[in-house]
Amino acid sequence: MIKLRLEGVSVRRAGGASALEGVDLEVHAGEVLVVVGPSGAGKTTLLRVMNELEPATAGRVLLDGVPTGALAPAELRRRVGLVPQVPRPLARDVAGELAFGPRLRGEAPGRADLARALEEVGLPAGFLDRPMGRLSIGEQQRVAFARAWLNRPEVLLLDEPTSALDPKSADALLALIGRLARTPPAPAVVLVTHTLAQARALGDRVALLEGGRLVEVAPAAAFFEAPREAATRRFLGGG
Numbered sequence: 292m293i294k295l296r297l298e299g300v301s302v303r304r305a306g307g308a309s310a311l312e313g314v315d316l317e318v319h320a321g322e323v324l325v326v327v328g329p330s331g332a333g334k335t336t337l338l339r340v341m342n343e344l345e346p347a348t349a350g351r352v353l354l355d356g357v358p359t360g361a362l363a364p365a366e367l368r369r370r371v372g373l374v375p376q377v378p379r380p381l382a383r384d385v386a387g388e389l390a391f392g393p394r395l396r397g398e399a400p401g402r403a404d405l406a407r408a409l410e411e412v413g414l415p416a417g418f419l420d421r422p423m424g425r426l427s428i429g430e431q432q433r434v435a436f437a438r439a440w441l442n443r444p445e446v447l448l449l450d451e452p453t454s455a456l457d458p459k460s461a462d463a464l465l466a467l468i469g470r471l472a473r474t475p476p477a478p479a480v481v482l483v484t485h486t487l488a489q490a491r492a493l494g495d496r497v498a499l500l501e502g503g504r505l506v507e508v509a510p511a512a513a514f515f516e517a518p519r520e521a522a523t524r525r526f527l528g529g530g
């Protein structure tokens with residue numbers, strides 16, 4: 292089932308070149324689509340345009356066939372969750388951070404719920420009362436992931452989610468992402484990474500973005516073993 296569809300999406304910024312140019316892309320419920328590409332390729336812009344944090348200057352984004360611009364921002368952000376590469380805490384302490392989304396919807400999650408959400412990302416319940424500003428970036432990243440996942444989004448957008456983590460925490464988070472992506476109701480996951488090993492390990496499909504354009508999208512095995520495009524072979528280092 293197509294969950295999210297981009298049709299001819301471009302993002303052109305004032306005075307600058309295109310960050311995205313004519314991107315056509317579908318993301319299916321229950322799949323992990325990994326996006327790779329060099330720095331500056333437009334990967335972050337692609338995630339931001341998927342939940343309207345940044346408007347498309349041409350083309351459109353559809354969620355279950357409905358243009359995202361037609362959805363209320365609060366509904367869109369709950370259904371399409373984004374974990375940014377650099378965490379930006381919204382609340383003073385971890386409990387407040389985790390409860391942020393539910394409270395916006397008028398819900399009051401109990402401490403047990405919040406503790407469970409923390410536990411899922413490998414942090415102890417004792418973290419609930421910690422000030423966000425006292426956490427390491429890696430811990431903030433895991434809290435940000437737990438916060439997004441608490442909303443049970445239909446689409447989960449992850450921007451280099453392990454970039455600030457030590458190898459052990461990174462492996463744990465990747466394993467969690469792989470598990471969540473396959474547990475009903477499985478979200479559509481779009482994971483940006485610059486680590487090809489992550490793309491191989493987690494991706495059902497892999498997309499290569501370069502200079503704001505989608506070079507190739509293919510099932511992971513085909514992407515790595517039999518890329519169609521010369522640009523993909525170059526990116527993979529195979530000449």
Ligand SMILES: Nc1ncnc2c1ncn2[C@@H]1O[C@H](COP(=O)(O)OP(=O)(O)O)[C@@H](O)[C@H]1O
Nearest residue numbers: 304307310328329330331332333334335336337
């Ligand atoms: N807020 C911004 N304003 C203007 N240009 C930006 C902004 N953010 C990123 N860019 C530019 O848009 C292009 C794509 O950036 P980005 O999506 O962050 O790429 P990536 O995540 O692949 O490194 C780059 O040329 C970058 O310099």
Ligand SMILES: [Mg+2]
Nearest residue numbers: 334335336376
């Ligand atoms: Mg980026």
